[in-house]
Amino acid sequence: MVSGDRKSQWLISIIGIVSALLLLSACGGTSAGNPAGSPTASAGAIAVVAAENFYGDIVKQIGGNHVNVVSILSDPNIDPHEYQSNYQTAQNVSKAQLVIENGGGYDDWMDKVLASVPISNRVLIKAFDTAKVHLEDNEHVWYSIDNAQTIAQAITDNLKTLQPASAADFDNNLKQFSQGLQPVLQKVSDIKTKYANAPVALTETIFLYQTAAMNLKVLTPLELEKAVAEGNDPPANAIITAENQIKQKQVKVLIYNGQTSTPVTQKLLKDAQALNIPTVTVTETMPQGKTYQSWMLDQLTALEKALGQ
Ligand SMILES: [Zn+2]
Numbered sequence: 001m002v003s004g005d006r007k008s009q010w011l012i013s014i015i016g017i018v019s020a021l022l023l024l025s026a027c028g029g030t031s032a033g034n035p036a037g038s039p040t041a042s043a044g045a046i047a048v049v050a051a052e053n054f055y056g057d058i059v060k061q062i063g064g065n066h067v068n069v070v071s072i073l074s075d076p077n078i079d080p081h082e083y084q085s086n087y088q089t090a091q092n093v094s095k096a097q098l099v100i101e102n103g104g105g106y107d108d109w110m111d112k113v114l115a116s117v118p119i120s121n122r123v124l125i126k127a128f129d130t131a132k133v134h135l136e137d138n139e140h141v142w143y144s145i146d147n148a149q150t151i152a153q154a155i156t157d158n159l160k161t162l163q164p165a166s167a168a169d170f171d172n173n174l175k176q177f178s179q180g181l182q183p184v185l186q187k188v189s190d191i192k193t194k195y196a197n198a199p200v201a202l203t204e205t206i207f208l209y210q211t212a213a214m215n216l217k218v219l220t221p222l223e224l225e226k227a228v229a230e231g232n233d234p235p236a237n238a239i240i241t242a243e244n245q246i247k248q249k250q251v252k253v254l255i256y257n258g259q260t261s262t263p264v265t266q267k268l269l270k271d272a273q274a275l276n277i278p279t280v281t282v283t284e285t286m287p288q289g290k291t292y293q294s295w296m297l298d299q300l301t302a303l304e305k306a307l308g309q
Contacts, residue, residue: 046162049092051101051110052080054142054286054295055127058152059100061180061291062173063159066166070096072110073285079260080284081231085109093117097162100155104128104139123158130154135208137226140284143209145184148292152177180293187300188213195307201245201272203265204228204257207282210300211255219245228262239264246271253277253306259284278306 045068050056056071063069070092073080093099093110094117101110103126114124128134130151131141141147156174160167188210196215202208205225211218218225220242227234234242245251246268254272256265258281272279280303286295 046098046159047096048098048100049096051099051107052142052285054292055100055102055151057286057292058148058177059098059155059159061177062152062156062170064169064173066163066169067098067159073107074288076259076283076285076287080106081229081260083107083109085113089113090117094119096122098123098125098158100125100127102127102139102142104141106139123162125151125154125158127151127154133209135205135212138205138208138229140206140209142292143206144213145181145188145210145296146213147209149178149181177293180291184293184296184300187297187304191216191300191304191307194304198253198307199251200307201242201251201254201268203255203268204260206257206260206284207255219251224264228257228260228265234264242268243271246275246277249275249277251277253303254279255303256281257284258282278309280306 045066046063048056048059048063048067048069050059050069050071051073053071053074056069056074059067060069072085072089072092073083089109090113093113099110099114099122101107101124106128114122127147128139128141131144131147132150133144133147134141142151152174156170159170192214197217199217199219200211201220202211202218202225203220205222206229208218208225221234221238224234224238224242227238242264246254254268254277256269256279261269269279280299282299283295286292290298
């Protein structure tokens with residue numbers, strides 16, 4: 001049901017890249033006489049492929065009109081943990097000068113695609129390897145706001161290497177990006193001040209990067225959250241414990257990963273709703289119409305409201 005949409009997105013993306021390439025070759029013929037550093041003397045947009053749309057958004061914010069970004073995973077109905085790549089992905093990757101993936105086992109499909117279309121001068125950023133904050137068995141590093149800052153810096157450094165003439169723009173855009181993170185960091189700090197040690201339930205490991213930063217006490221057994229992330233059946237005793245925590249109203253809020261749901265997590269959600277325990281939905285990828293910052297801020301604002309109920 002979503003494949004038609006996705007196909008047209010692919011087509012638009014490919015047309016975008018092809019037109020950029022045509023433009024690039026056209027410019028090559030006419031801009032030779034332009035003085036270095038003038039806007040029209042720019043070497044054209046850098047072709048970027050991002051495995052996930054939140055990285056694509058960060059590249060766009062920093063690259064501005066110097067980049068042409070295709071994001072592969074952006075459909076909120078697709079569980080990224082279960083994703084398999086297709087022919088169009090390889091087509092896009094074959095034209096990319098810069099590829100950004102999460103790594104850490106999250107998107108192994110991209111490594112396969114990269115191996116199938118080898119290009120010697122393509123730059124690859126693995127966000128997981130760049131990130132400084134790592135939780136055990138938890139590849140969702142972009143959920144740490146501190147990591148987002150580190151990853152944005154790495155993106156900036158690589159864009160500057162690929163297009164030195166635009167270095168000042170990239171530096172300015174990085175500054176803007178960092179300023180945009182400040183309200184998110186402020187919200188994390190506000191929630192920590194007001195609700196540190198509040199007991200919460202969590203259906204998947206993704207949000208641990210934020211509950212840790214806010215000192216919230218996650219009661220749900222980690223084995224359940226990990227099994228959900230990995231697409232395995234959680235141990236029976238972990239399910240019973242998590243269900244009892246809801247039934248006995250031991251948690252103030254249920255934080256629910258809506259993009260990686262299973263019958264087990266759907267039951268926890270239903271039980272919480274039936275008992276009027278506030279629930280907050282979080283997602284793996286960035287919803288349409290948002291930026292990395294507004295996505296994170298909106299989820300945190302919903303959590304703050306839920307904790308206050
Ligand atoms: Zn996940």
